[in-house]
Amino acid sequence: MAAAESDNSWDKLSNLSEYNSWETVSNNARESVAEYKRDGDKLMDLEDKIKEKKQNISNLDKNIQVFKKTKHDQTQEGKKTQRVKNEIKKATKMIEALTKKSISERKSLNKLESKHKTLSKKLQKKTNPFRKTSQSATSQRGGKQKSLNTRKRKNQKNTRKNK
Known part of the structure; x- marks a missing residue:
């Protein structure tokens, strides 16, 4: 009787350890999904910031061109009054x-683009937890690609044997 009870307790312990191992797998999966989402959100934020920086830089460039044009126009007029000099x-x-300001914006844009590049590479290396994976017939057979005729012949032989 004592031996049977000890076997029973061992079964319970092994089931418990099996349950714990599945629970850790489940927790790891949840963590990887959360991390993937977080990284995806960071990537989207970086893309928005990059667009914003590019817009700021283009606006600054336009303003610089306007001021250069006014300076050029003032120097071409020929009048050297105090107002024109000012x-x-x-x-x-x-x-x-x-x-x-444009130079500093460009530097920050370069930093954002490098962060974006590294994060996108990191996300590409990770497997998407939301994508459904399906096994093809070749991968189920161990990756051996056989011609269709060979498989047909094998199936015919097997059906003949089974009859």
Whole structure:
């Protein structure tokens, strides 16, 4: 009797350990899904930020061109009054400030693009937990690709044997 009870307790322990192993697999799967979603959300945020930075840079470039044009127009007029000189100085200062800001925006854009690149590579390496995987017939046979005629002959032989 004692031996039978010990076997029973061993079965319970093995079932418990089996359950725990399945639970850890399940937890790992949940964690991988959560991580995949998180990384996907980060990727989308980075894409939005990159679009925003590119728009800011294009606006800054347009403003720089406007100030360069006004500076050029003021210098071409030929009048060297104090007002014109002040406008030229202001335009020059604005051009310098805008170019500095444009340079810093471009640097931050490069950082965002590199982050985006590394994150997208990381996501490509991970398997998508939402994609349904199906096994093809060849992978079920161990990856051996046989011609259709060979399989037909084998099936015919097997059906003859079974009859």
